[in-house]
Amino acid sequence: MVESEGRIHLNPDIARVVCSVTGSETEAKQFSRPLGLCGCCPPPGKPLVVVYELDTIRERLGDTGWGTDPGIWRYGALLPVLGLPPSYAPDVGLTQAVRSESLTRENGVDLYLKNEGSNPTGSFKDRGLAVGIALGVACGAKRFCLPTQGNAGVAAALFSTRLSLPGCLVYMPENYRGGLYHREAELFGAEVRFAGANIAAAGKVMREAHADELASGQLVDMSTFFEPGRLEGKKTMGFEIVEDFGPGKLPDWIIYPTGGGTGLVGIWKAFQELIALGRLDPTEHSLPRMVAVQSENCAPVIEAFHRGLDHVEPVESEGTVADGLDVPGAIMGHGILATIRESGGTAVAVSEVAIIDAFRVLGRNGIAASYEGAATLAALRKLRADGLVAVGSRVLLLLTANHFVSLGREST
Ligand SMILES: [Zn+2]
Structure with missing residues (x-):
């Protein structure tokens, strides 16, 4: 594995990022801004998928095991973002x-x-959000948002606060007010807002309310499959x-x-x-x-x-x-x-x-x-x-x- 040099950075063995439907390579190859949905399919687009230089990784890893980084970053050779502080996600994964x-x-x-x-x-949402939030930061994101019906919003809040980012913006359906997910997300510094009767309705309100910040890439939509991390x-x-x-x-x-x-x-x-x-x-x-x-x-x-x-x-x-x-x-x-x-x-x-x-x-x-x-x-x-x-x-x-x-x- 490449040395982290103490900063969050992209895995240099990423070969390309492709559309999950057409296989076309996205133009976001330079990662100058956070990745969202593809640009090749009709709006809003389809999920992007990270592809690695697997031959290079195979050669480097040889017959040795995985890395020694804590938690899921032991698989860092096949994760898109590296260089996270050891305290970021040592408690994620490794469930037997x-x-x-x-x-x-x-x-x-x-x-x-x-x-x-x-x-x-x-x-298990912790696995996805730990990598997704880190990948967004490596691509220049300043803050994250998502609609949630539960655990994903809590996990996004946790990993935002572990990187000392501004509180995650979490949209929940109206009837989640005061519930366990609401209180958990707030505990981890989230700014929780309520809209609609379900996650789809909450997401729609969120995307309309923050259209400009989302378009600029400063705010990243962490909805399921809306980014590849x-x-x-x-x-x-x-x-x-x-x-x-x-x-x-x-x-x-x-x-x-x-x-x-x-x-x-x-x-x-x-x-x-x-x-x-x-x-x-x-x-x-x-x-x-x-x-x-x-x-x-x-x-x-x-x-x-x-x-x-x-x-x-x-x-x-x-x-x-x-x-x-x-x-x-x-x-x-x-x-x-x-x-x-x-x-x-x-x-x-x-x-x-x-x-x-x-x-x-x-x-x-x-x-x-x-x-x-x-x-x-x-x-x-x-x-x-x-x-x-x-x-x-x-x-x-x-x-x-x-x-x-x-x-x-x-x-x-
Ligand atoms: Zn596409």
Whole structure:
């Protein structure tokens, strides 16, 4: 890895940044301003993706392991931004996949859990926002904003304050006022504003209110997939999965609760990069099949998958207890669907009752997960009942956040 020289800077091994739909290289190659959506597709554009000089990185890393930087920056060779202070994100990531004996017995599969609840703000959003905020700063951003229905706003606030930036500007739906997410974001210095009934409405108000600052690049919109850094942070889950299981013993299935889909697409991107580095050989060992889970009340990805579409069409959400799954349209829908299909996976919608029941089952088994995480267990039960996941399969459930907010909802 290149020496950090004590300042935040771009990874010199970035080859290019491309549009996720057309593959065209973005003109922002010089990184003189923060990256947003592509300029080649119809407005507002589509997500950009970072591509690395993988041959160069392969040569440099050789047979050695990863780096020695703290937290997810041990994978710095494959992250877009380097030179962060050691105190910035040492507590992010490195969540181990743990086998659950009791759930293995109950479900007839070899069951592992990757619980992201131990991240500093209690969810996997910390991975994406830690990298996204740092990447924005390396490209000249002065402040960040985003609409949120929960954990992402809290994580963006945390990493803004860890770099001593002006408080993150967080827009939440009106009914979040006074709630846990509101109080958490403020605790980490965010300026919280309220607008609309859901994240889409809050985002619309935010973009109208700050159009000039957003256009100048001083303020950066950190919405899911609106910039390429969050995807890079989320992909570290994929590196960890390969390290935990080893290339020859990867899970047969990874079941992932899908809202915007950053983690699902990110884990798959990590696998592809490891193949290019010679650390995974898909001809020798099969890669996991990726499963997207959504609530029956808001299932645009499941609908698009079963209709054979290559993009996700927005639906009308009926609301779900799992806030993170309440995403009626996904701007990276094409990437989510491509990941599911390339991996030979599938897409499953589960009922609200099944999510709540799975949440309680996890609790009884001593597992502190959110409703979103519980949806993965509900999906596994359905896939087992349908016979799609065979007895004895190795299965990894991605538990994306701790149980606090979900439990708070249960008592109301
Ligand atoms: Zn494009």
